Amino acid sequence: MSEWKTFYAHIRDKKKIYVLIHEKPDGDCLGTALGLSLFLKELGYEAAILHPAPIPSVYTFLPGQQHLKLWKDVLPAHALYVCVDCADWERTGYPMPENPYVINIDHHVSNVYYGNLNLVETSAAATGEIVYKMLKSSGIVIDPEVATCLYVALITDTGSFSYSNTTAESLKIGSELVMMGANIDTIRQNLYEKRPFAELLIVKLSLNNLFLAANGKIIAAAISYEEMRAYDLLDADTDGLISMLRAVEGVEVALLLKEFTPGQIKVSLRSKLTCDVNLLAQKFGGGGHPRAAGFVTSGKINEVRDAVIKLIENTF
Amino acid sequence: MSEWKTFYAHIRDKKKIYVLIHEKPDGDCLGTALGLSLFLKELGYEAAILHPAPIPSVYTFLPGQQHLKLWKDVLPAHALYVCVDCADWERTGYPMPENPYVINIDHHVSNVYYGNLNLVETSAAATGEIVYKMLKSSGIVIDPEVATCLYVALITDTGSFSYSNTTAESLKIGSELVMMGANIDTIRQNLYEKRPFAELLIVKLSLNNLFLAANGKIIAAAISYEEMRAYDLLDADTDGLISMLRAVEGVEVALLLKEFTPGQIKVSLRSKLTCDVNLLAQKFGGGGHPRAAGFVTSGKINEVRDAVIKLIENTF
Numbered sequence: 001m002s003e004w005k006t007f008y009a010h011i012r013d014k015k016k017i018y019v020l021i022h023e024k025p026d027g028d029c030l031g032t033a034l035g036l037s038l039f040l041k042e043l044g045y046e047a048a049i050l051h052p053a054p055i056p057s058v059y060t061f062l063p064g065q066q067h068l069k070l071w072k073d074v075l076p077a078h079a080l081y082v083c084v085d086c087a088d089w090e091r092t093g094y095p096m097p098e099n100p101y102v103i104n105i106d107h108h109v110s111n112v113y114y115g116n117l118n119l120v121e122t123s124a125a126a127t128g129e130i131v132y133k134m135l136k137s138s139g140i141v142i143d144p145e146v147a148t149c150l151y152v153a154l155i156t157d158t159g160s161f162s163y164s165n166t167t168a169e170s171l172k173i174g175s176e177l178v179m180m181g182a183n184i185d186t187i188r189q190n191l192y193e194k195r196p197f198a199e200l201l202i203v204k205l206s207l208n209n210l211f212l213a214a215n216g217k218i219i220a221a222a223i224s225y226e227e228m229r230a231y232d233l234l235d236a237d238t239d240g241l242i243s244m245l246r247a248v249e250g251v252e253v254a255l256l257l258k259e260f261t262p263g264q265i266k267v268s269l270r271s272k273l274t275c276d277v278n279l280l281a282q283k284f285g286g287g288g289h290p291r292a293a294g295f296v297t298s299g300k301i302n303e304v305r306d307a308v309i310k311l312i313e314n315t316f
Numbered sequence: 317m318s319e320w321k322t323f324y325a326h327i328r329d330k331k332k333i334y335v336l337i338h339e340k341p342d343g344d345c346l347g348t349a350l351g352l353s354l355f356l357k358e359l360g361y362e363a364a365i366l367h368p369a370p371i372p373s374v375y376t377f378l379p380g381q382q383h384l385k386l387w388k389d390v391l392p393a394h395a396l397y398v399c400v401d402c403a404d405w406e407r408t409g410y411p412m413p414e415n416p417y418v419i420n421i422d423h424h425v426s427n428v429y430y431g432n433l434n435l436v437e438t439s440a441a442a443t444g445e446i447v448y449k450m451l452k453s454s455g456i457v458i459d460p461e462v463a464t465c466l467y468v469a470l471i472t473d474t475g476s477f478s479y480s481n482t483t484a485e486s487l488k489i490g491s492e493l494v495m496m497g498a499n500i501d502t503i504r505q506n507l508y509e510k511r512p513f514a515e516l517l518i519v520k521l522s523l524n525n526l527f528l529a530a531n532g533k534i535i536a537a538a539i540s541y542e543e544m545r546a547y548d549l550l551d552a553d554t555d556g557l558i559s560m561l562r563a564v565e566g567v568e569v570a571l572l573l574k575e576f577t578p579g580q581i582k583v584s585l586r587s588k589l590t591c592d593v594n595l596l597a598q599k600f601g602g603g604g605h606p607r608a609a610g611f612v613t614s615g616k617i618n619e620v621r622d623a624v625i626k627l628i629e630n631t632f
Contacts, residue, residue: 160478161490162471162508164501168494174477175487184482192478193588194565197532200523203560207520216513240560244519249510272509 027156128153144181343472444469
């Protein structure tokens with residue numbers, strides 16, 4: 001399915017390729033889009049990653065930034081779009097343009113196969129894995145810049161090969177990308193060694209207000225609007241915090257509630273073994289994976305917390 | 317160097333093999349010793365891991381526990397000893413027995429080549445890597461239990477493939493061990509998902525007492541004797557804390573001071589790029605690696621902190 005020849009058959013007659021990413025792009029989305037764009041550029045294609053909102057500055061160290069175009073207009077009609085890591089068209093953040101030709105590359109189980117070509121592999125730990133296998137099957141050399149981008153895709157979605165989606169295949173691909181010149185020193189320094197000091201402060205603050213339920217099987221932390229504003233944090237800056245909460249012995253579900261605008265609460269959910277937090281998040285119009293999901297709702301932070309905890313308790 | 321035939325030539329005529337580990341053994345030390353013992357047992361050898369003090373309970377999920385023998389007596393004379401992950405004999409915690417035959421398997425740069433056979437590879441990310449390559453070269457099948465032990469050795473010393481010692485080789489070995497049946501679900505659940513709640517409390521406490529110096533290039537946290545006692549933490553339980561401190565943007569050196577007995581301070585040091593904390597620790601009779609080292613000294617916790625910070629500032 002994800003062979004280069006299938007993909008190539010769909011792009012062969014084109015000159016210009018627009019790559020679309022999802023809102024609040026993560027390392028898998030951006031690394032894959034940048035790696036693919038760099039590769040296509042080397043083959044003589046004109047590749048541009050169109051994005052409606054600025055991308056998180058933590059990823060500006062990645063090669064291929066020249067392909068990123070902050071594009072707020074209507075998307076060009078009759079063009080070729082490669083959507084990366086997007087389960088449906090809406091995730092791109094753009095209204096559908098006139099008569100698009102869509103290649104959909106993704107690994108989410110919730111993907112709705114909206115493309116003219118769908119390269120969807122739900123068993124892949126990252127969308128970067130799918131693109132890596134595709135590029136490798138082309139026989140064309142993957143250069144160190146492309147390898148660096150794809151390595152970032154891989155390690156951000158697998159928690160540096162520590163999450164449950166890690167496979168022998170992910171590790172093998174990681175090894176091959178390092179052999180191809182992925183700059184793991186630069187990656188480490190930028191992803192793991194430039195954490196904002198405010199992240200420590202928010203951890204401190206959250207640990208002062210921990211909430212335990214169901215005999216310690218549920219743990220919750222909450223950040224109010226005033227605190228969110230005071231610390232000016234990005235979404236990704238609280239990933240470490242919820243992982244710490246989930247890691248505690250006896251905890252099955254960890255919740256992090258962030259009031260990002262007054263009365264609007266973003267709820268992140270992580271579970272260990274039994275609780276399907278994707279199903280839970282869907283009840284609030286959100287979604288994700290069984291072990292990691294989230295949603296946005298309105299209400300008072302403590303009330304939202306108690307309502308979610310009650311639902312979780314019902315699943316035990 | 318680490319070929320099976322070299323090792324086998326030294327054990328061939330023996331029946332009983334004593335494996336020695338170091339004090340306060342970590343995942344690399346224990347995973348390697350257990351993996352090797354299980355492998356030797358399958359070949360008909362009698363293998364026992366002698367250890368003078370109880371091992372951390374976090375590793376009791378590892379296969380091969382039946383080979384661990386809490387042994388407080390003098391070591392048997394004229395016996396074959398395989399020392400794992402020990403830079404010198406003293407690290408085993410035992411006085412040298414009469415006429416021992418010693419095989420020294422280690423990856424520390426500080427190794428003093430004290431064995432009759434020295435399988436020392438300082439380029440290996442973990443001692444587990446050396447033993448893996450050795451066992452693989454035997455051609456004998458590595459079973460899932462042995463693979464599980466060696467995978468733990470690998471990921472604990474590389475921080476799940478995130479530290480600077482990670483190589484394409486480490487990732488390739490990781491991939492092969494998963495193919496051989498390393499139980500990464502059990503490993504993840506035991507290593508990453510059973511963290512003591514007290515660890516969160518100690519993080520909270522330390523974050524309330526952060527000390528910054530040299531314009532944020534140095535960050536320090538301290539835990540007093542009373543706090544150490546109150547939380548009853550293992551050494552490994554504060555690894556996450558010092559990593560969090562080191563990860564902060566702008567920080568070059570992170571210090572964690574623990575008063576484990578009144579007036580006795582254990583200082584852990586981590587650095588990013590320029591400061592050789594191994595050299596620094598050596599000034600206090602300690603040691604380690606350029607990026608991670610430690611020592612024990614006596615004094616008042618704040619005075620020790622200030623003295624170390626002054627020395628670090630001199631290296632900038």
